Amino acid sequence: MAVSAQDVMALRERTGAGMMECKKALTETGGDPERAISYLREKGLAKAAGKAGRAAKEGLIYTYIHPGDKLGVMVEINCETDFVARTDEFRQLAKDVAMQVAASNPTAVRREELDPALIESERQIYRTQVINEGKPEKIIDKIVDGKLEKFFAEACLMEQAFVKQPESTVGGIVQQMISRLGENIIVKRFVRFRLGES
Amino acid sequence: MAVSAQDVMALRERTGAGMMECKKALTETGGDPERAISYLREKGLAKAAGKAGRAAKEGLIYTYIHPGDKLGVMVEINCETDFVARTDEFRQLAKDVAMQVAASNPTAVRREELDPALIESERQIYRTQVINEGKPEKIIDKIVDGKLEKFFAEACLMEQAFVKQPESTVGGIVQQMISRLGENIIVKRFVRFRLGES
Numbered sequence: 001m002a003v004s005a006q007d008v009m010a011l012r013e014r015t016g017a018g019m020m021e022c023k024k025a026l027t028e029t030g031g032d033p034e035r036a037i038s039y040l041r042e043k044g045l046a047k048a049a050g051k052a053g054r055a056a057k058e059g060l061i062y063t064y065i066h067p068g069d070k071l072g073v074m075v076e077i078n079c080e081t082d083f084v085a086r087t088d089e090f091r092q093l094a095k096d097v098a099m100q101v102a103a104s105n106p107t108a109v110r111r112e113e114l115d116p117a118l119i120e121s122e123r124q125i126y127r128t129q130v131i132n133e134g135k136p137e138k139i140i141d142k143i144v145d146g147k148l149e150k151f152f153a154e155a156c157l158m159e160q161a162f163v164k165q166p167e168s169t170v171g172g173i174v175q176q177m178i179s180r181l182g183e184n185i186i187v188k189r190f191v192r193f194r195l196g197e198s
Numbered sequence: 199m200a201v202s203a204q205d206v207m208a209l210r211e212r213t214g215a216g217m218m219e220c221k222k223a224l225t226e227t228g229g230d231p232e233r234a235i236s237y238l239r240e241k242g243l244a245k246a247a248g249k250a251g252r253a254a255k256e257g258l259i260y261t262y263i264h265p266g267d268k269l270g271v272m273v274e275i276n277c278e279t280d281f282v283a284r285t286d287e288f289r290q291l292a293k294d295v296a297m298q299v300a301a302s303n304p305t306a307v308r309r310e311e312l313d314p315a316l317i318e319s320e321r322q323i324y325r326t327q328v329i330n331e332g333k334p335e336k337i338i339d340k341i342v343d344g345k346l347e348k349f350f351a352e353a354c355l356m357e358q359a360f361v362k363q364p365e366s367t368v369g370g371i372v373q374q375m376i377s378r379l380g381e382n383i384i385v386k387r388f389v390r391f392r393l394g395e396s
Contacts, residue, residue: 061263061269061393062263069260070258071259072261072272074261074271074272078393078394189396191272191389191391193272198387
């Protein structure tokens with residue numbers, strides 16, 4: 001069945017699961033959001049903890065301009081209440097995420113938001129590399145998958161090593177903040193302008 | 199002939215003409231940038247004055263966050279030298295443009311950057327409206343064109359009435375600043391985040 005973008009977005013907000021996962025869940029469950037949540041939980045894709053299942057519609061827009069004014073980042077970070085959005089800790093998280101984007105130039109927030117054509121093209125490149133290296137056929141897929149995981153860890157904001165504390169990922173830092181502030185928190189989107197780039 | 203996006207962008211920077219116009223100019227002139235400039239000048243599409251023909255690769259990234267942190271705008275504005283980019287007047291222009299985007303929510307910088315499908319869909323809507331109003335066949339195109347012009351004046355940042363001084367367009371304000379600062383100035387791009395919008 002056809003699933004509307006609004007339903008997918010609403011399910012994402014309630015579960016924190018990826019766009020493609022939510023779309024699949026709705027498709028499989030005839031568009032029933034409650035059954036879709038159960039489906040995602042069964043698959044382990046909805047963050048089972050109550051907090052991560054709650055709607056995050058508040059938050060803030062935060063910008064970071066690198067000294068010199070040649071590089072700027074804008075992020076939207078959501079939480080559940082305006083009260084939390086106004087805390088120093090939430091604001092600090094927004095600043096950290098914006099500076100992370102400035103420093104590490106991710107392609108997307110989550111791997112589900114990467115262009116599937118880009119992923120396929122990376123996969124092909126890795127496959128060709130591995131074949132050219134003369135690796136045995138039976139381990140090629142495994143090596144390619146490993147290289148793709150490394151690519152995701154660089155391209156996806158939530159999987160990047162957090163610049164201020166590289167033993168955690170950005171997603172891990174967000175999880176910590178969810179525990180500390182007691183609300184679901186979602187890094188919704190970012191944009192990065194460098195002077196002269198299109 | 200096929201024209202590369204880089205060539206189109208380079209020609210835009212040299213002429214200030216629109217993307218589609220530059221593409222057409224390069225196609226018509228076999229990709230020769232000098233002949234393409236002449237072509238655009240002949241059509242009156244390149245700003246004939248020397249200043250507007252010069253490359254604008256400097257400038258700044260500027261952000262505006264509306265009080266409350268629920269609405270943010272980021273803009274890139276180009277000029278020719280870092281010296282001008284650092285002037286208070288240029289910075290004020292960047293701020294004015296960012297606040298304009300916050301207030302007036304344009305769809306694109308210039309009409310050439312609007313999605314052609316959107317323009318066609320607007321045209322169809324206006325045509326249907328005008329036919330339903332029972333207007334005579336021979337004036338329908340003229341009325342539709344008039345409605346489209348009004349649409350462009352709302353959707354395109356450069357054609358919008360400047361909020362701080364509504365008797366001028368934003369494009370007119372940029373032209374005034376080109377005269378005052380003696381350098382070509384181009385509003386290159388903008389992005390606008392409102393909390394909870396996708």
